Amino acid sequence: MKKKVTVVGAGHVGSSLAQMIVQEGSADAVLFDIAEGIPQGKALDLSEACPLWGSSSSIVGTNDYAGTAGSEVIVVTAGLPRKPGMSRDDLLFANAKVVSGVVENMAKGSPGAVIIIVTNPMDVMTQLSLKVSGFDSKKVVGMGGILDSARFRTFVAWEMGLSPRDVEALVLGGHGDLMVPMPRFTTVKGVSLTTLLGTERIDALVQRTRNGGAEVVSLLKTGSAYYAPAAATYQMVRSILFDEKRMLPCAAYLNGEYGVRGVYTGVPVLLGSGGVERIIELSLTEQEGREFAGSVDAVRQLSGKLGI
Ligand code: APR
Numbered sequence: 001m002k003k004k005v006t007v008v009g010a011g012h013v014g015s016s017l018a019q020m021i022v023q024e025g026s027a028d029a030v031l032f033d034i035a036e037g038i039p040q041g042k043a044l045d046l047s048e049a050c051p052l053w054g055s056s057s058s059i060v061g062t063n064d065y066a067g068t069a070g071s072e073v074i075v076v077t078a079g080l081p082r083k084p085g086m087s088r089d090d091l092l093f094a095n096a097k098v099v100s101g102v103v104e105n106m107a108k109g110s111p112g113a114v115i116i117i118v119t120n121p122m123d124v125m126t127q128l129s130l131k132v133s134g135f136d137s138k139k140v141v142g143m144g145g146i147l148d149s150a151r152f153r154t155f156v157a158w159e160m161g162l163s164p165r166d167v168e169a170l171v172l173g174g175h176g177d178l179m180v181p182m183p184r185f186t187t188v189k190g191v192s193l194t195t196l197l198g199t200e201r202i203d204a205l206v207q208r209t210r211n212g213g214a215e216v217v218s219l220l221k222t223g224s225a226y227y228a229p230a231a232a233t234y235q236m237v238r239s240i241l242f243d244e245k246r247m248l249p250c251a252a253y254l255n256g257e258y259g260v261r262g263v264y265t266g267v268p269v270l271l272g273s274g275g276v277e278r279i280i281e282l283s284l285t286e287q288e289g290r291e292f293a294g295s296v297d298a299v300r301q302l303s304g305k306l307g308i
Contacts, residue, residue, distance in 0.1 A: 002057060003241055006030040006068040006110070008102050009077035010039040010061065012223060013118055015046075016230035017075060017237070022046050022057040027241055029059040030068050033078070039063065069109030072273075073240050075233055076129070078102050079119040081224040082217050088120040088176055089302055096306055099125045100132045107133040114240050114275040117142045118233055120224075123174045123251050123299040124306065126264045130253060131308055137253035138275040144175025145249025145266035146232035151212035152181050155205045156193060170249060171209065172266050172288075173295030179266070180291045181206045185282070239271040252276045258284075258292065263303065265296050 005021055007014045010033035021029045031039040031046075039061030046059050060067065068074070079095035082088060099119050106115070115133060117126040117140070126142035133140060148171035157164035166189045173180040183202045186193040193202060208215070216225040239246040252269045254260040257279045268280040284292060 002028045003072040004028050004030065004070055005073045005075065005237060005241070006032055006071040006106065006113075007075045007077065008032045008068075008106065009079065009119070010035070010042050011077065012081070012226035013229050013233070014075070014077040015042050016226050017077070017233050018042070018059060019046060019049075020230060020234040021237065022050060022055055022059050023053045025053075025055040025057045026238060027072075028057055030071065031059060031061045032063070032065070032068055033061070034063065036063055065105045065109060068106055071106075071110040071113045073116065073237055074106050074110055074113045075116045075118060075237065076102055076106075076125075077118045077233075079125075082120070082213070083223070084218050084221055086217075088122070088213070091120050092124065092302060092305060095119050095121070095125060096128055100128055103129045103132045107135065113139070115140045116233060116236055116240075117251075118229060121176060121302055123176070123264045123266070124302045124308075126251050127253075127299075127303050128306060128308055130264070136275075137255070138277070140253070141236070141269070141271070141276050142175070142251030142264060142266075143229070143233045143236055144179075144251050145171050145268075146235055147229050148175065148179050148181070148209060148212065148266075149249055150228055150232060152186060152205065152209040155208050156186065156188070159197065159201060159205060160188065162188065170268065172249065172268075173292050174265050174299040175251065176295070176298060177210060178291070178295040178298045179210055180288065180295055181209045182288065184285070184288070236271055240273060240275065243273040245270050245272040245277065247280060250276070252279055254279070257281050258296075260296050263296060263300055265292075265299055
């Protein structure tokens with residue numbers, strides 16, 4: 001039997017992710033949404049694509065929590081996306097209500113699951129989900145750094161006129177305006193970006209990365225990015241389902257690592273069937289450390305507004 005993955009929220013991010021899961025045949029999927037008919041209709045449409053993709057995965061859509069029980073992985077994308085002029089933080093109260101309701105119900109039916117939070121403001125929503133689920137912190141993880149790093153990789157590749165496949169990048173800290181792209185740990189086929197480009201060009205790429213989500217929002221006008229967020233989340237789903245133990249930047253609960261305690265923020269982790277199996281600690285320069293601390297502080301302040 002295939003493993004079961006529940007995707008909560010059958011909107012742009014959730015349905016794109018569900019497509020990746022069933023198209024590759026990685027798992028059986030459940031698409032859950034509060035809107036009646038939407039998850040059922042999208043699941044039916046995706047089921048009918050399976051013969052064409054040569055996939056033997058199944059997917060069902062539901063508005064009933066009972067259908068999600070026994071999931072190995074639960075991905076939460078439910079909530080509002082950004083509109084132009086909004087920061088991720090502006091979604092705080094509306095999405096906190098959605099996420100806490102969803103996580104409370106999902107956790108009961110799937111007590112052994114790993115929960116991946118995508119809904120923004122993601123770091124705080126992940127912190128909230130830890131509290132509401134009562135799960136071990138290894139089993140609750142947020143998606144942000146992989147997406148931000150993919151944006152950085154794209155901009156570096158365009159700048160240098162080479163394949164994004166050959167660019168590796170690392171972005172640490174919260175998935176917000178104060179995220180910390182790390183040029184020192186960004187490489188083209190193993191060669192550090194800091195030896196390949198001048199400071200001014202690197203600074204411009206870093207700034208574009210920080211603004212990457214808002215750049216898409218300003219073009220779409222009606223919502224936020226979804227193809228790259230779904231693809232980033234899919235990397236996490238795969239690494240957990242197949243126990244790949246990939247090293248990926250994710251929002252993890254820090255318990256003394258990086259000198260930080262009791263807060264979620266983006267750091268490199270090993271993701272496997274147990275969830276966050278290890279947190280990788282990097283030694284940061286003074287400036288990197290300062291920026292990282294500022295980003296963590298912003299997450300703490302926002303969590304404080306929710307009283308968590
Ligand atoms: N339970 C289940 N689903 C819900 C609930 C709820 N309580 N509340 C809202 N939803 C569903 C909506 O019905 C909608 O189908 O969540 C879905 C959100 O989809 P979109 O509006 O298309 O938003 P999307 O672009 O997918 O973004 C979702 O991910 O990247 C983040 O910032 C983004 O927080 C946003 C989230």
